[in-house]
Amino acid sequence: ExxxxxxxxxxxxxxxxxxxxxxxxxxxxxxxxxxxxxxxxxxxxxxxxxxxxxxxxxxxxxxxxxxxxxxxxxxxxxxxxxxxxxxxxxxxxxxxxxxxxxFVSPDPTQGCGTGNFGLFVGRLIPEKGVQTLLNAWKKLRYPFPLIIVGEGPLSSLIQKTALKYPHISWLGRKSSLEVRDLLGRSSFTIFPSEWHEPFGRVVIEAFSKGTPVITSNFGAMAELVDHGRTGLHFNSGDSSDLANQIDFLITNSHLRQQMRVEARKEFERKFTxxxxxxxxxxxxxxxxxxxxxxxxxxxx
Structure with a gap:
């Protein structure tokens, strides 16, 4: 009392x-x-x-x-x-x-971003926008590797899709160290969540490695990611718009490098x-x- x-x-x-x-x-x-x-x-x-x-x-x-x-x-x-x-x-x-x-601790330091793949990390449930992500990847104008990390009720869907589409790989669950290594090597991370996330830990973990994030354009996600500076926004649940944003970032390597610098700065300013x-x-x-x-x- x-x-x-x-x-x-x-x-x-x-x-x-x-x-x-x-x-x-x-x-x-x-x-x-x-x-x-x-x-x-x-x-x-x-x-x-x-x-x-x-x-x-x-x-x-x-x-x-x-x-x-x-x-x-x-x-x-x-x-x-x-x-x-x-x-x-x-x-x-x-x-x-x-x-x-x-926040993220310990500081994992800047990643290289030379892995040439997009990355999704999260629980495989509908509200995380997994189906929207898969649909978007099928619509890309430029084939690009996608790595999916996580488990959940949609695991079987991910597994079947990965078998059908060679550019999509599912790694299942990985340790925190393995996830941070993947975040650091990825060209960008996708956070397509469709529910009102109170936060987005994957976003700041990506920033800690200097990796830009493509995310839904509402709520906490839009608040964390500055469109055009630390990543890109897309219309939540719209796989065509997500595909357009991914294609745009794939074909703009100079912008990706600028975003890597800004993402790391954002982490150092706010999330240490x-x-x-x-x-x-x-x-x-x-x-x-x-x-x-x-x-x-x-x-x-």
Whole structure:
């Protein structure tokens, strides 16, 4: 009792049973601002099971009714401004939310980018935009190797596609060191996620190796990647637009090299362990010194 509480918000579980704001291939906000997440229960959003979803719903309803999150947590940390806006929309008090991104440690240092391939790293699930990526690769004007790293429910689809298209390779799960090596050697990384990612760790890991990122043009992804400087945006879910952006980057080697320099600079400015430590210390000091009931804005 009386000890300040700081909580980092990694997903949307506080008001969405699935935690992803994503249902049936589309972004979904049906449970936002509801005392009880009836839509999520009706659609069995947690583990595709109505019973387990109901149990999660009871927990969420309890927190909503008794406002435990609003009253028991002094400061929330959101990983991006985009996710902060979603949390506010979900009912968390905006004056208690501070934006502090994740970081990469230890610093893996600049990569060479001479591997001549595109790279996808992530869980193989629909909301990660895997199908959009595969469709885009089939539409490229210039055949170019794609390496996919990860496992998940869509693994069999990836395996079948890789057998049919020789330019697509699936490596399954790899260690963190192996992933960072691939990130450093890749020409660019693709982050085609279609749900409201609170962050995008793969993006900053790519930046740490100086690798530009092609990403969806909304939410945290668009916030992290500066279009034309550290990577490119494409219309989320649009495989033709993604193919166009990939073709553009493949044929502009000079721009890729410029982006590599800028991506590494972006990492050094925002996503190092030292920078994160400074931000976190400021947050902790503010939490111990302010009365959040009277707080209007929190800035770093």
């Amino acid at each position: 009386g000890i300040p509480v700081v909580q980092t918000l990694h997903n949307y579980r506080f008001f969405c049973p699935s935690a992803h704001l994503f249902r049936n291939g589309r972004n979904c906000e049906s449970c936002l601002r509801k005392k009880f997440p009836w839509p999520g229960i009706a659609h069995s959003c947690y583990q595709d099971n109505r019973i387990t979803t109901t149990l999660v719903g009871i927990m969420l309803g309890f927190h909503q009714i008794f406002k435990t999150l609003n009253t028991k947590v002094d400061i929330f940390i959101a990983l991006t401004q985009a996710s902060k806006e979603k949390f506010i929309k979900g009912g968390l008090p905006g004056h208690k939310i501070i934006v502090k991104p994740n 362990a030292d920078h994160n430590y400074e931000q976190l210390n400021k947050i902790y000091r503010k939490t111990m010194s302010i009365d959040t009931r009277e707080l209007k804005t929190v800035s770093l």
